[in-house]
Structure formats: C-alpha cells, structure tokens
Amino acid sequence: MKKFSFLVTHGLKKRVARKAFIISNIIIAILLIAVVNLPRIISFFTSDKIDDEPKIEVINLYVIDELTQSQTVKITDELDAKLNPDQANKVFNITEISKDDITIDNFWNDDTKHILIHFTGTINEPVINMYNKYESLNTILEREIEIILIRYKLNDYQRPIFNYGEAPSTGDEGGTNPAFLNSMSTFLVLPLFILIVFAIQFVGVDIIEEKSTKAIEIIISSVPARMHFFSKIVASILFIIIQGGLLIVYGLLSGLVGRAFPAEAIGEETPSLLQVLAEMIPNWPLALLFAILFVIVGTLLYLVLASLFASMATTQEDYQQFQTPVMLVLLAGFYIGMFAPMFNATSFLKLMSFIPFFSPIVAPIAFTIGSLTIIETVISLVILIAFLVIITYIITPVYRVAILSFEQTKLLTRIKSYFKKGFAKTK
Amino acid sequence: MKYGDFIAVHDLSFTISPGEIFGLLGTNGAGKTTTFRMIMGLLEPSRGEVLYFGEKVGYHNVNEIGYMIEERSLLTKYTVKDLILFLGRLKDLSPDVILKRLDYWLERFGITEYKDKKIKELSKGNQQKIQFISAVINNPKLLLLDEPFSGLDPINTQLFEEAIRDFQKQGSMIVFSSHQLDYVESFCEQIVILERGHVVISGHINDIKRDFKRQKIKIIGDVDLDVLRNIKGVLSVKQNAKEVIVKIESEEVAEEVFRYVSTCKNIKKYDVEMASLSEIFVAKVGKLDEKI
Numbered sequence: 016m017k018k019f020s021f022l023v024t025h026g027l028k029k030r031v032a033r034k035a036f037i038i039s040n041i042i043i044a045i046l047l048i049a050v051v052n053l054p055r056i057i058s059f060f061t062s063d064k065i066d067d068e069p070k071i072e073v074i075n076l077y078v079i080d081e082l083t084q085s086q087t088v089k090i091t092d093e094l095d096a097k098l099n100p101d102q103a104n105k106v107f108n109i110t111e112i113s114k115d116d117i118t119i120d121n122f123w124n125d126d127t128k129h130i131l132i133h134f135t136g137t138i139n140e141p142v143i144n145m146y147n148k149y150e151s152l153n154t155i156l157e158r159e160i161e162i163i164l165i166r167y168k169l170n171d172y173q174r175p176i177f178n179y180g181e182a183p184s185t186g187d188e189g190g191t192n193p194a195f196l197n198s199m200s201t202f203l204v205l206p207l208f209i210l211i212v213f214a215i216q217f218v219g220v221d222i223i224e225e226k227s228t229k230a231i232e233i234i235i236s237s238v239p240a241r242m243h244f245f246s247k248i249v250a251s252i253l254f255i256i257i258q259g260g261l262l263i264v265y266g267l268l269s270g271l272v273g274r275a276f277p278a279e280a281i282g283e284e285t286p287s288l289l290q291v292l293a294e295m296i297p298n299w300p301l302a303l304l305f306a307i308l309f310v311i312v313g314t315l316l317y318l319v320l321a322s323l324f325a326s327m328a329t330t331q332e333d334y335q336q337f338q339t340p341v342m343l344v345l346l347a348g349f350y351i352g353m354f355a356p357m358f359n360a361t362s363f364l365k366l367m368s369f370i371p372f373f374s375p376i377v378a379p380i381a382f383t384i385g386s387l388t389i390i391e392t393v394i395s396l397v398i399l400i401a402f403l404v405i406i407t408y409i410i411t412p413v414y415r416v417a418i419l420s421f422e423q424t425k426l427l428t429r430i431k432s433y434f435k436k437g438f439a440k441t442k
Numbered sequence: 443m444k445y446g447d448f449i450a451v452h453d454l455s456f457t458i459s460p461g462e463i464f465g466l467l468g469t470n471g472a473g474k475t476t477t478f479r480m481i482m483g484l485l486e487p488s489r490g491e492v493l494y495f496g497e498k499v500g501y502h503n504v505n506e507i508g509y510m511i512e513e514r515s516l517l518t519k520y521t522v523k524d525l526i527l528f529l530g531r532l533k534d535l536s537p538d539v540i541l542k543r544l545d546y547w548l549e550r551f552g553i554t555e556y557k558d559k560k561i562k563e564l565s566k567g568n569q570q571k572i573q574f575i576s577a578v579i580n581n582p583k584l585l586l587l588d589e590p591f592s593g594l595d596p597i598n599t600q601l602f603e604e605a606i607r608d609f610q611k612q613g614s615m616i617v618f619s620s621h622q623l624d625y626v627e628s629f630c631e632q633i634v635i636l637e638r639g640h641v642v643i644s645g646h647i648n649d650i651k652r653d654f655k656r657q658k659i660k661i662i663g664d665v666d667l668d669v670l671r672n673i674k675g676v677l678s679v680k681q682n683a684k685e686v687i688v689k690i691e692s693e694e695v696a697e698e699v700f701r702y703v704s705t706c707k708n709i710k711k712y713d714v715e716m717a718s719l720s721e722i723f724v725a726k727v728g729k730l731d732e733k734i
Contacts, residue, residue, distance in 0.1 A: 017534065018531075018532060018534070021531050021532070022532075025528060025531075224517065224519070225517065228514070228515060228516060228517055228518055229511060229513050229514065229515040230515045230516060230517045232479075232484065232509075232511050232515055233509060233511065233515050233529060233576065234529075234532060235484060236482045236483070236484055236504060236507075236509050237501075237504055237505075237529070237532035237533060238501070238532055239501055419479075419484055
C-alpha cells in the first residue's frame with residue numbers, strides 16, 4: 016500500500032507539478048473567464064454608445080395619441096417641451112401622426128424613425144405602447160410621460176401601463192431550441208471529450224515512457240504489475256478530477272469577475288453565459304452531477320483500455336498506432352453527442368446512451384436536453400460501471416503479461432498472444 | 443521455463459551462498475535473461491522454483507534484491523537525483539537514506555556533478571554507472587547483474603569490479619552474466635554455462651577446468667611439427683610467431699609429447715597449461731550444437 020500510494024503521488028506530481036500544467040491552466044482560466052463573460056465584456060466596452068445616444072443630432076420621435084375620455088391632454092406639445100428644454104436646439108424631433116400613417120413593421124425597417132409612442136386607453140387607465148430603437152432612453156421617456164399624465168390626473172392617479180415592442184427576429188435568433196441544443200452540445204460534450212483525451216494521452220505516454228526505456232522491468236521487479244496498472248489509473252483519474260475541479264473553480268471565478276462589470280455602467284444587467292445556460296437548463300445541478308459521474312466512470316473505462324494498449328506497445332510510435340481504435344470510438348461518441356441533438360435524433364441519442372463506449376459523452380447531453388429521464392440516466396450509469404468492472408477484470412491479467420513483453424508482431428497477433436498468455440497462467 | 447512449445451531454460455539448478463559471486467554464461471539467446479527474470483520473480487518457471495533463504499522470491503523480499511538489466515533501463519527524462527529517488531522509494535527506502543547513498547556512489551564513481559543532470563544528457567558509460575547505482579541503492583543481499591561490464595572502458599570496469607568485490611565482502615550474493623569470460627574466470631567461484639536453454643557446464647571453475655581434460659602445451663625450440671602431429675592424442679599443432687601450440691586430448695598425452703621434445707635441440711620453453719574458460723566454452727558449446 017505504501018508503494019501504491021507513492022506511485023500514485025509520484026504519477027500525479029509528474030503531471031501537476033509541471034510548468035506546462037500551470038501555463039495551460041492559466042490560459043484555460045483566462046479563456047474561460049473571457050468566454051463566459053463575453054456578453055458582459057462586450058456590453059461594458061460598448062456602453063459608451065448609451066452616452067452617445069442623446070448626442071445624436073436629432074432623434075425622430077413619433078406620437079400616436081389615441082387617449083380617450085376628456086381628451087384635453089396635449090401630449091405632443093408637452094412631450095416636446097419636456098424633452099427639448101432648449102427649444103432653439105432641439106434634440107428630439109417630435110411628430111404627431113395618426114395610427115394609419117405608420118405600421119410597426121415599417122417603423123422597425125425605417126432607419127430614420129427612432130422612437131414610436133402610441134398612447135391609448137383612457138386618461139384614467141392609460142396604456143402606452145412604446146417602440147424604441149434606443150432602449151436606454153426608455154427610463155427617461157417613462158418618467159417624463161408619467162409627469163405629464165400626473166398633472167392631468169392628480170386624484171386617484173394610476174400608473175400607466177407601458178408595453179414595449181421588440182424588434183422582430185432576424186431569423187438567426189429565432190427558434191430557441193436549435194440554439195439551445197447547439198450551445199448545450201458545445202458546452203457539455205467538448206469538455207468531456209477533452210478531459211477523456213487528456214487522460215488517455217497522459218496514461219499512455221506515462222506507461223510507454225517506462226516501457227520504451229526498459230525501466231519497466233526494474234519497476235515491475237519492485238512492485239506487482241497489478242499495482243503498477245492501478246496506480247496509473249488512479250493517478251490519471253485524480254488528475255482529471257483536479258483538472259475538472261479547476262475548471263469549475265474557473266467557472267465560479269468567471270462569475271465573480273462578471274460582477275466587476277457594474278450593471279449601472281451598462282444600463283441593465285447583462286447575463287453571463289453561465290446564467291444563460293442555467294436559465295435554459297432548469298435541472299442543471301442534476302445535469303452537472305450526472306456529467307461529473309459519467310466523465311469519471313467514462314474516463315476510467317478509457318484509461319483501462321489505453322493502459323492495455325500502452326502496455327502492448329513498445330515505442331511511442333507503436334502506441335500512437337495502437338490507441339487509434341480507442342480514439343476512433345471516443346470520436347464517434349463525441350460526434351454523436353455533438354450532432355445528434357442538432358438533428359433532433361433523440362431516439363438514436365437515447366440508444367447510444369446505453370452503449371458503454373459512447374455513454375460517457377452521450378448520456379449527459381441526452382439527459383440535459385430531456386431525451387433521457389433520471390431513471391434511464393441512472394440505468395445508463397449502472398451499465399457503464401458494470402462494464403468498467405468487467406473490462407478491468409479481463410484486462411488486468413493481460414496487462415501483467417504485456418507490460419514485460421517486447422513482441423514486435425502485428426497488433427491483432429499481439430493482442431491474441433497476450434490474451435492467451437494472460438489467461439493461460441498468471442503470476 | 444517454457445514459452446509455448448519453446449523451452450527457454452531447461453533443468454537449471456544451482457545454489458549460491460552469501461559472499462559468493464556466481465557467473466551465468468552463454469551466447470545470445472542462451473537463456474541468461476530468462477534466468478534473471480525467473481530469479482526476480484518476473485517469470486514463473488514452468489517447473490521448479492527459485493528460493494531466497496528458503497523462501498520463494500516475491501514482493502515481500504524483493505526489497506533485499508538489486509537488479510541491473512543488460513540494456514539501458516533508465517527513465518531518460520528524469521534527473522539522476524529524481525530517478526534514484528524514484529527507484530529507491532520503490533524499495534521502501536526513505537528519501538534521506540537514498541540521497542545519502544546516492545552522494546556516496548556519485549563520489550565513488552567520480553560523477554558528483556551529474557546529480558541534477560538529466561539522464562539523457564549523460565554519456566553511455568555514465569548512464570551505466572547510474573544504472574549500477576540504481577541496482578545497489580538498497581544495499582542488496584542478492585545482486586543480479588546482467589552484463590554489467592558491457593560498454594565500459596577498462597578504468598570504469600575496474601571501478602565496477604571493486605564495487606562488486608565490496609558487496610561480496612559484505613556478504614552479498616552476486617549473480618552476474620558476461621560475454622567477457624576473462625572477467626568471469628578471475629571473478630567467480632561458480633559458473634553455469636547455458637546454451638539454448640540447456641546447461642552445458644556447471645560447477646566450481648577449478649573443478650570444471652580440472653575435469654576438462656583437454657590441455658595445451660606451449661613449446662619454444664627446434665621441434666618437428668609433423669612428428670608432434672603423429673603422436674597419439676595430439677589434437678592439433680599450430681606454429682605461432684614465437685611458439686608452437688600443441689593441443690592434446692588429456693594430461694597423459696603431455697608425457698608422450700615431453701618424451702619427444704626432450705630429444706629435440708634448443709628447447710627454451712615447455713609449458714603445459716589447463717584449458718581457459720573460453721576454450722572450454724567453445725568446445726562445449728560446439729559439442730552441444732552438434733547434438734541439437
């Protein structure tokens with residue numbers, strides 16, 4: 016046990032206490048913080064546009080006055096007086112029009128028309144429909160309109176109802192589902208894939224370094240092959256947990272950094288990417304938990320396979336060739352997780368969620384977008400764990416044979432030979 | 443020891459006592475490395491067992507054994523210090539003890555300046571020294587050295603010899619293999635010569651030499667080579683620049699040769715020598731080849 020814990024610690028230190036790890040994490044943290052806060056950052060740096068808005072020489076404002084009941088309010092004149100204190104240099108060019116003179120579509124498409132205010136309802140219960148291309152002016156306009164209305168309705172005053180019309184969708188933003196699925200795929204699948212690839216690379220390089228230098232013979236003469244095998248797996252999974260934990264910390268950090276961009280400075284609260292995702296996935300805590308569990312068990316599965324192939328290889332080049340089947344399977348899982356939601360192939364996604372080689376990547380996304388229920392996701396996880404146990408049981412004796420062998424035969428011949436020897440007689 | 447139908451080592455048996463140096467000889471593929479691997483417990487013999495002080499070799503007593511394999515077996519990206527610390531920890535040694543012993547060996551081999559250098563930056567000879575240090579860092583009671591002198595210059599060979607002798611004095615058992623039979627002859631009390639997995643010769647060197655009847659006679663003087671060739675029991679007669687070398691079947695033939703030589707003129711040298719280990723090796727291995 017002492018040697019096992021030493022091997023695990025040593026393996027972990029080899030990965031973590033390296034300049035490459037520190038530098039890559041600094042880069043990842045900066046990128047993550049930037050990406051998560053991109054909307055805020057953009058808003059922050061473009062917020063001066065708001066200050067500029069009133070500086071526009073003329074803001075063309077159109078008023079449709081349909082207030083009924085004691086129609087004594089001269090909205091247009093009053094608004095003109097309020098918004099243009101310096102009548103000699105008017106900022107707002109206010110024009111009263113009738114309802115028939117303009118359509119909403121026409122307003123949004125016409126660059127010369129900036130604000131359209133449609134007064135309707137009664138003086139007791141006014142309703143103001145506002146269409147504003149300078150949203151930051153809404154607050155000012157609301158305040159000025161209220162002041163005008165209060166003057167005519169001091170007693171029993173009721174705040175008018177303000178309705179804000181939104182610019183029509185350009186088509187890119189239409190249909191939240193594809194956008195949602197797209198972002199989900201990228202946000203979940205990519206980190207899972209990257210973490211598993213990292214793990215495969217690390218364990219492979221580690222084992223092959225020891226094997227290609229023949230140091231493995233000295234190591235295995237001091238510690239059992241089984242202990243060596245499990246120490247590599249444990250060190251790698253601990254590394255992945257640390258790296259995954261750091262990613263979560265960077266995520267939290269990005270939330271804190273987001274607060275550094277004050278809401279007042281940008282007019283209104285701009286949500287971070289995490290907030291947007293949290294809004295889109297109501298059950299995100301469970302989705303996150305499943306993603307973590309699947310990535311841990313899935314990484315273990317791929318680590319076991321990668322360790323086996325590394326033990327069978329004799330050189331780095333050999334290992335690159337040997338790991339290709341594993342990488343292809345992983346890649347297939349990645350593409351399924353990435354594209355199946357986009358093409359609405361939910362049945363296919365569901366099916367793939369129960370196949371252990373694909374489920375580590377596919378199942379979390381399937382659960383997140385609602386293709387899998389909680390029970391189904393748990394079943395998928397149980398299948399994955401059971402498969403991992405069986406694979407480990409089969410591979411361990413083969414690893415013991417392969418790690419000390421330097422055969423140069425073809426891949427399949429070698430695999431066959433090692434399996435035969437592994438199960439013929441164990442040390 | 444069998445690999446499928448192939449017999450790697452057949453019917454090998456020997457015993458080593460504390461303070462003894464044992465030589466394992468053989469051509470390439472003779473089964474030396476397989477034997478070392480069996481001793482280390484890395485390979486399980488198909489039949490028989492390897493006992494260390496009456497116990498089977500396993501991971502419970504492996505900390506008392508040092509093992510140096512024939513090829514370079516160093517993690518080349520490590521520094522000397524990190525590598526020895528790593529391998530020493532695998533022998534359950536504390537870092538303090540490892541570093542103390544490392545300093546001693548680096549000093550003894552005159553390579554203290556390489557302590558923080560990466561293995562890949564060292565010359566082959568210095569890498570060989572580090573490999574030796576890694577094998578002896580646990581002060582082993584049983585030291586297995588597979589071709590320890592290969593690639594070493596005479597000065598470094600002497601350093602290794604002295605170090606091995608020191609372990610012998612401490613009471614360690616040493617098993618080593620070598621192609622250089624001169625070293626084996628001057629170094630070992632006991633040897634085994636393997637050829638294609640079979641034991642060709644086994645036992646104490648003096649006994650082996652005595653039992654190996656073939657001898658050679660070195661003569662300087664005016665002798666008739668044809669007369670020598672016609673003496674019964676003479677295997678070959680060869681004229682060198684200075685002397686005549688007569689190979690004979692057994693010691694008895696030497697008397698017959700002497701009788702003839704004593705009749706010749708200008709005889710300055712008549713010397714009967716026992717066969718060298720190399721000659722015994724060649725003679726025995728050649729014989730086995732004929733059988734196989």
